[in-house]
Structures are given as C-alpha cells and as structure tokens.
Amino acid sequence: MRLHIICFSIVTVSLFTGCGFRSHRDLHRSPRMSYLDRVTQSPDEDFSFRLAKTHDLGDHAVGYTLELHSQTWRNAEEVSHPLWTHNLQIVCPKQATGQTAMLLISGGSRKDQSDGPLDATLLQLAEATGSVCVLLPNVPNQPLAIIDRDDPQGTQRRYEDDLIAQSWVRAIDERDPDWVVQTAMVKSAIAAMDATQAFLNTEEAGSIQIDDFVVTGASKRGWTTWLTAATDDRIRAIMPIVIDTFNMPETLQHHWGAYGHWSPAIADYTSRDLFKAFETRRGNLVRNNVDPYLYRERFTMPKFLLNSAGDQYFLPDSTSLYLDHLPGETRLRYMPNTDHDLDFDGDAQPQGHQSATESLVGFYKAVENDRKLPKLSWTHAIEIDLPEKRARGTSRHAHLSVKCDTRPTRVTLWQAYNPDGRDFRQSTIGNAWVPTPLTPTSDNRAAGMIDMPERGFRAYFIEAIFPVRGQQESVTFTTPVFVVPDELPYKDKPIR
Incomplete structure (x- = not known):
C-alpha cells in the first residue's frame, strides 16, 4: 500500500510561485488606460489646501493641520456634499532625514476638527518611525447622501459600505464609471500626497523634501491603498490592512462555496x-x-499584507486566489484570534508576539532605510491514502514547512478547528486559534504536522518573527492560511 504525497505549493516571498492547485479562470490583464487612470491623473480645479493650525510638539517634532479640498465629486443635484474636505494632519520629527513619508488613509466622518489635537495613532507612528507621517481622514467623505429615486430629497446619509454599494448601483444604472466612489477615494489620497509635498517644501515648513510615500490603510482604506498604488508612481511600498478584494469573481465564488450563503458583513452589496x-x-x-x-502587473513595489484570520468579511485562505500572481516582493501576516478590527495594540496576542502596529513599523523602517527584509518560503503537502486504507481508520496529515534566510527569533504553528463547517470567522468560532511553538533547525527550517479532521475543517499557518539587521524593530511574517480538507462544501450550490 503506497502513500501518495501531493505538494500544493512551493512559494517564496521574493517571487510567489506555485504548482497551481486551483485553476484561475479570470486572468484578465490590467487595462492599459482605465477610467480610474484617467480620472486620478486629471487635475481638479477645486483642489486646494491651507494651513489651519501648527502644533507645538516640543523639541522633538512639529505638527500641522491642513484644510484640504481634494476634489469635487459629482454635483449638488446628485450628492449632498460634492466638495470633499479633509483635515490633513502631518507630523515632522525634527530628526527625520529621509525623503520618504508614511501616508495613513483613515475613515471617520465630515467634521470641522481643524482646531483639534493631532491623532494619537499618527503621533505614535511618527515617534516610532522617526519619519514624516501623514493622516488623511474622512475617506470616503461621509456621511454622504446620493440623490436618486430612492432618496429624492437626499436625506439618507450613507456611510462606508452602504455608500460604496449605492455608488455602484448608480454607476451600473447610468453606465457611468464616475459614480464609482472608489475613484474619488483614490483621488483624495493623491491630493493628500500633492498637498504634503507642496506644503512641506515651503519655507514656513522648513523646506522639507518628500519624494515618495509608503501608503497604508485598513478595510476600505486598504482597498484605496491598493488602487492608489496602481495609479501613482510616488508609492514606494504599500501596507494594506484587512482587505481581500483581489480577483473578485473568484473570491466571491470561494466565499459562497465555503459558507453556502453570504456573510452578513457584506449585506450592503449582496x-x-x-x-x-x-x-x-x-x-x-x-x-x-x-x-x-486587474492592475496586478503594476504592483512591483514592496508589499506587506496584514490580515485577520477571523475576518467576518473575507475568508482566511482567499490569498490562494492571487498571491502567486503578484510581481515583486510580497510579505504576508495573518493575525490569529482577531476579526476585521484586527489587534493594533497586541492585546489578543500571546506574550512575545508583535502587535499589528509593531509589524507595520518594522516593515516601514526597513523599506525607508533600504534594509534587507527577511524572506520566508514554504512548502505545503497533504497525505492522500487509498480508500481501503482510510476505511481502516488510518489518519491522514498535512505538512507545512518553512525555510528562512534569516534566523527567526520565534516560530509558531497556529491551528483552528471547526467541527461544523468551513467557517473560521471569530464571530463563529471565538478565539479558537491555538499556538504550537516550533524549533528551527540549524539551517533555519521549521515544520509542523497537522491532523486531518475526521469531521469539519481545520485551518493553519506558520508565523515567524525576525530581527532586521540595522534596526531594533522586528518584523513578523506568516505563510498563507491553509484549510483541510481542501474542498468547498457548497461549491455546487447555486449562488443567490
């Protein structure tokens, strides 16, 4: 009786490759010049900014709030607030010497906060990185009413996914891509970079030269991060957080095939x-x-994808649908026992494991200072027995192993088990992810063996923490999340 081993994928961080255990039916190339390209590259006559407040931060830094008008989107007969306004916040550490800035795209609502204090997260990032850090709030500009037959008076104030989804409805109904609000979200990020460079280069701000940006944001702002990187060549690196909207037709089929229904989190669209x-x-x-x-060929810059293993919006193994199609260097981190809100303070992580913020800072400092980032490659295999051997009760296993080019300080195998379905949302299974420490070999390899469940599904990944030569801050990278059995229980159920 022979035991057959099938290797699902062998992948390296610097160039993702694999043996292709899933067929990718949608391999469209990015549009040579899409509407997104045209609208984001066109100047907006209502773009403007002014200094609203200077913040005295003592001997170590100075802060500014700019009143930014990023654009006019649609008109007053179509939306309640066509002019997009933002209180752009900038923190400049006085010891900063680099010409790279971090742009943090944020949400929030339309409020006049030009006299308010600087954002606490922005201050934390500027202090930790020693770099110019910029916060762009109110993306999308909200609340916003879309005036149409469902709301002729424009009284229904829309936020977040409700706003985005309704903009798609108008775009489809009117065959007008300008209604897609993501185009305006991207344009606001580009306007923030324009305003930052122009203002900091003034004598009033100390003639600081900023050449490029590392862009980050969570959820819809992570979505904006990807699309901004597709359209602006000032992007040095990106750090999109809790967003998995790549290869949307395949991702959505994967979602339905796993659950047999749509997650309530995406009800605004469904x-x-x-x-x-x-x-x-x-x-x-x-x-x-x-x-x-559709723009994947443009993402040649360093990328750090920070995701939740228990996200209520996205399946944890959706990266299998696109990861090996991304060019350039891509690092990945999944955080266990979190949901879409992630864990920026580290409260949900065991002692010795990094928070999301610490991961972002470590990656950013390495990119800004041209330091070599550790590389993590992995091999994944599943044992497949002949039917008569399985009938005798012989258990099967999956094997996940990693190889590192830098000695990791900690390696952990994370596993979660759901006996009732292929569902690893934190709202379904709670804090079910269990860590198992792994000991790397002398050549920086580590491996874990995963039991194939008799019923239900098991998810797992390996996490490694690395030092970075030349800086105190570590980085944490993971393999993708794998699920066994590798099957979709509702793949044949018609999508409704």
Missing part, C-alpha cells in the same frame, strides 16, 4: 445583487475600477 452584476458588461464597468487584481 442585498443589492451587486456581485451578480460582475457577470455583465455593466458590472464590469465597476469591477474595472475597483478590483486591484
């Missing part, structure tokens, strides 16, 4: 039947401007 529209020409008018996968 209640409008928007995902079905991607099968139509009109729906592709939206997808062409929002799916980063």
Whole structure:
C-alpha cells in the first residue's frame, strides 16, 4: 500500500510561485488606460489646501493641520456634499532625514476638527518611525447622501459600505464609471500626497523634501491603498490592512462555496445583487475600477499584507486566489484570534508576539532605510491514502514547512478547528486559534504536522518573527492560511 504525497505549493516571498492547485479562470490583464487612470491623473480645479493650525510638539517634532479640498465629486443635484474636505494632519520629527513619508488613509466622518489635537495613532507612528507621517481622514467623505429615486430629497446619509454599494448601483444604472466612489477615494489620497509635498517644501515648513510615500490603510482604506498604488508612481511600498478584494469573481465564488450563503458583513452589496452584476458588461464597468487584481502587473513595489484570520468579511485562505500572481516582493501576516478590527495594540496576542502596529513599523523602517527584509518560503503537502486504507481508520496529515534566510527569533504553528463547517470567522468560532511553538533547525527550517479532521475543517499557518539587521524593530511574517480538507462544501450550490 503506497502513500501518495501531493505538494500544493512551493512559494517564496521574493517571487510567489506555485504548482497551481486551483485553476484561475479570470486572468484578465490590467487595462492599459482605465477610467480610474484617467480620472486620478486629471487635475481638479477645486483642489486646494491651507494651513489651519501648527502644533507645538516640543523639541522633538512639529505638527500641522491642513484644510484640504481634494476634489469635487459629482454635483449638488446628485450628492449632498460634492466638495470633499479633509483635515490633513502631518507630523515632522525634527530628526527625520529621509525623503520618504508614511501616508495613513483613515475613515471617520465630515467634521470641522481643524482646531483639534493631532491623532494619537499618527503621533505614535511618527515617534516610532522617526519619519514624516501623514493622516488623511474622512475617506470616503461621509456621511454622504446620493440623490436618486430612492432618496429624492437626499436625506439618507450613507456611510462606508452602504455608500460604496449605492455608488455602484448608480454607476451600473447610468453606465457611468464616475459614480464609482472608489475613484474619488483614490483621488483624495493623491491630493493628500500633492498637498504634503507642496506644503512641506515651503519655507514656513522648513523646506522639507518628500519624494515618495509608503501608503497604508485598513478595510476600505486598504482597498484605496491598493488602487492608489496602481495609479501613482510616488508609492514606494504599500501596507494594506484587512482587505481581500483581489480577483473578485473568484473570491466571491470561494466565499459562497465555503459558507453556502453570504456573510452578513457584506449585506450592503449582496442585498443589492451587486456581485451578480460582475457577470455583465455593466458590472464590469465597476469591477474595472475597483478590483486591484486587474492592475496586478503594476504592483512591483514592496508589499506587506496584514490580515485577520477571523475576518467576518473575507475568508482566511482567499490569498490562494492571487498571491502567486503578484510581481515583486510580497510579505504576508495573518493575525490569529482577531476579526476585521484586527489587534493594533497586541492585546489578543500571546506574550512575545508583535502587535499589528509593531509589524507595520518594522516593515516601514526597513523599506525607508533600504534594509534587507527577511524572506520566508514554504512548502505545503497533504497525505492522500487509498480508500481501503482510510476505511481502516488510518489518519491522514498535512505538512507545512518553512525555510528562512534569516534566523527567526520565534516560530509558531497556529491551528483552528471547526467541527461544523468551513467557517473560521471569530464571530463563529471565538478565539479558537491555538499556538504550537516550533524549533528551527540549524539551517533555519521549521515544520509542523497537522491532523486531518475526521469531521469539519481545520485551518493553519506558520508565523515567524525576525530581527532586521540595522534596526531594533522586528518584523513578523506568516505563510498563507491553509484549510483541510481542501474542498468547498457548497461549491455546487447555486449562488443567490
């Protein structure tokens, strides 16, 4: 009786490759010049900024709040607030010598806060990185009413996914890609970079030269991070957080095949039947401007994808649908026992494990200072027995091993088990991720063996913490999340 081993993927961080255990039916190339390109590269006559406040931060830094008008999106007969306004915050450590800045794209709502204090997270990042850090709030500009037949008086104030989804409805109904609000979200990020460079280069700000940016943001702002990187060549690196909207048709089929229904978290889209529209020409008018996968050839810059293993929006193994199609160097980190809110303070992580913020700082400092980042490669294999051997009760296993080019300070195998379904949302299984320490060999390899469940599904990944030569801050990278059995229980159920 022979034991057959099938290797699902062998992947390196510097160039993701694999033996392709899943067929990718949608391999469209990025549009040579999409509407997203045209609108973001066109100047807006209402772009302006002014210094609203200077913040005295003592001997170590100075801060500024700029009142930024990033653009006019639509008109007053179509939306409640066409002029997009932001209180752009900038912190400049006085010891900063680099010409790279971090741009943090944030959410929030439309408020006049020009006289308010600087954001605490912005101050924390500037102090930790010693670099110019910029906060762009209110992306998208919200609340915003879309005036249409459902709301002729413009009284329904929309936020977040509700706003985005309704903008897609108008884009599809009117065959007008300008209604896709992500185009305006990207344009606001570009305007923030324009304003930052122009203001800091003034004598009033000390004639600071900023040449490029490392851009980050979470959720919809992570989405904006990807699309901004696709359209602006000032992006040195990106750190998108808790966003997995790559290869949307495949990702959505994967979602349905795992759950047999849509997660309530994405109800703003499913209640409008928007995902079905991607099968139509009109729906592709939206997808062409929002799916980063269509622009993947442009993502040659360093990338750090920071995701939750228990996200209520996205499946933890969705990266299998696009990871090996990304050019350049890509690092990945999944955080266990978190949901879409992630864990920026480290409260949900065991002692000795990094918070999300610490991971971001470590990656950013390495990129800014041209330091070599550690590389993590992995091999994944599943034992497949003949039917008669399985019938005798012989258990099967999966094997996940990693190889590092730098000696890791800690290696951990994380596993979560759900006996009832292929569902690893934290809202479903709670804090079910269990760590197992792994000891690396002398040549910096480590391996874990995962039991194949008799019923249900098991998810797992390996996490490694590395030092970075030349800096105190460490970095944490992981393999993708794998699931066994590797099957979708509802793949044949018609999507509704």
